[in-house]
Amino acid sequence: MxxxxxxxxxxxxxxxxxxxxxxxxxxxxxxxxxxxxxxxxxxxxxxxxxxxxxxxxxxxxxxxxxxxxxxxxxxxxxxxxxxxxxxxxxxxxxxxxxxxxxxxxxxxxxxxxxxxxxxxxxxxxxxxxxxxxxxTQVLVVVRGDTPVQPIQPTGAAQGDIARTKGKLHDLELIGLPDTCLDPELYGVKSARPPLKVRDLRPAQLVPRLLDGQVEAVLLDVPSVLMALSHWPGQLKVLGPVSSLQxxxxxxxxxxxxxxxxxxxxxxxxxxxxxxxxxxxxxYPSIFSYFPHFFANISPEKLSNDSFKMLSFPGSRE
Incomplete structure (x- = not known):
């Protein structure tokens, strides 16, 4: 492709x-x-x-x-x-x-x-x-029992991204090529585990993470919200590898x-x-993270400055 x-x-x-x-x-x-x-x-x-x-x-x-x-x-x-x-x-x-x-x-x-x-x-x-x-935003998700801890937010996108990438050196991570979850888009090194990643769908990433086939996956915000709800207490978000998208x-x-x-x-x-x-x-919980964007106003009235970096429970200071 x-x-x-x-x-x-x-x-x-x-x-x-x-x-x-x-x-x-x-x-x-x-x-x-x-x-x-x-x-x-x-x-x-x-x-x-x-x-x-x-x-x-x-x-x-x-x-x-x-x-x-x-x-x-x-x-x-x-x-x-x-x-x-x-x-x-x-x-x-x-x-x-x-x-x-x-x-x-x-x-x-x-x-x-x-x-x-x-x-x-x-x-x-x-x-x-x-x-x-x-x-949305692309985040790194790991199992809840992984010893690596979520970042302490810096208040700036690039600072949070740098901290997140700094935690990935020893983790086997996968995403999905040619999608928003492609590690190459964000300069994230993938360990290339023995999975046919091109044959996977986003919904299949978390099950493979929980099965121990990989140590970390890239997910976007909608997928993260669903995963945290479906597997409560079994996952944690380390931090972002992208700014808002x-x-x-x-x-x-x-x-x-x-x-x-x-x-x-x-x-x-x-x-x-x-x-x-x-x-x-x-997506009932999305309003906690992007409240301004989903207000009943036209999108051109909003600027990027209106939005704050996404922060999930468990990864806040």
Whole structure:
């Protein structure tokens, strides 16, 4: 697939890629969605409470309501992280010598990718993200009986990250390549234990940690909240390896009208409290960590300065 940490996209190459995309995907965009009468939602099964194994979750409810707002039917299209962007773009995504390029054509499977997708820099080179829909952060999680203790927060993101990385030298740690949990994105050395990590889903990381197959895993905030609730007292968070990150829904770059329609829809449900109630249903404890972000105000009114570093019980000073 690709190695996001090494991605460097030259401006002229990116312009060419956009041109190729616009030629290869005629049956897309707001007009085509309305003509077809169906909005195709690409989602990764299963991922935290965004898309559950029963095809429920925050992302499904969000896009289902968006489809209703557009006056069309809703269709869920399952995908995997390894091919999600390709399923959206209708092109193979290749990496060579640190540069992304678009390869052979492939079927376009959906109109919007929404599944707790973190707006990583390499993804921004390929897709157009909506306004932010969720806040997250990547954390190191270990078993509760691990002798290594959580960091003492410094009050600054980079200080907390440095302290966390300093505790990882003797731990076998894994994440998931080509996702927001890729250790390479954050300069975290992975011990490469004998696991086929590319075949794992985020939901499978904690069971392998508790089984003793690894000593530490990378998880994002939504997955951590679920894990702490599902395995109370068995896990602890050492600290972050990333600063705060946004999640958003991804669209093809040329589907401007569809993306703008989604942003208008999001602004409406933020203001009327609908989105707050959605989030509360699937992530009731998130408000303790990011209270300002999920208030019923539009995201452009918020700045990064509004948010404080995430601190979980057991890792506070």
């Amino acid at each position: 690709l190695h996001p940490f090494r991605v460097v996209v030259l401006s002229f190459l990116w312009s060419t890629c956009l041109l190729l995309l616009s030629v290869s995907a005629p049956a897309s965009g707001l007009e085509s969605v309305r003509e077809r009468g169906v909005l195709r939602h690409l989602g990764v099964e299963e991922y935290a409470n965004f898309v559950t194994s029963g095809r429920e979750g925050l992302s499904i409810e969000l896009i289902r309501q968006f489809a209703s707002w557009l006056g069309v039917e809703y269709q869920f299209v399952p995908t995997q992280w390894s091919r999600a962007v390709e399923d959206l773009l209708g092109r193979q995504v290749l990496e060579k010598n640190g540069t992304l390029r678009l390869g052979e054509k492939r079927p376009i499977s959906g109109d919007v990718l929404c599944s707790g997708v973190t707006a990583l820099e390499w993804r921004k080179q390929l897709v157009a993200f909506s306004n932010p829909t969720f806040l 946004y999640m958003a829904c991804a669209f093809r770059p040329h589907d401007i009208q569809l993306r703008q329609a989604f942003n208008r829809f999001m602004e409406k449900i933020r203001w009327d409290g609908t989105y707050y109630r959605m989030v509360e249903k699937y």
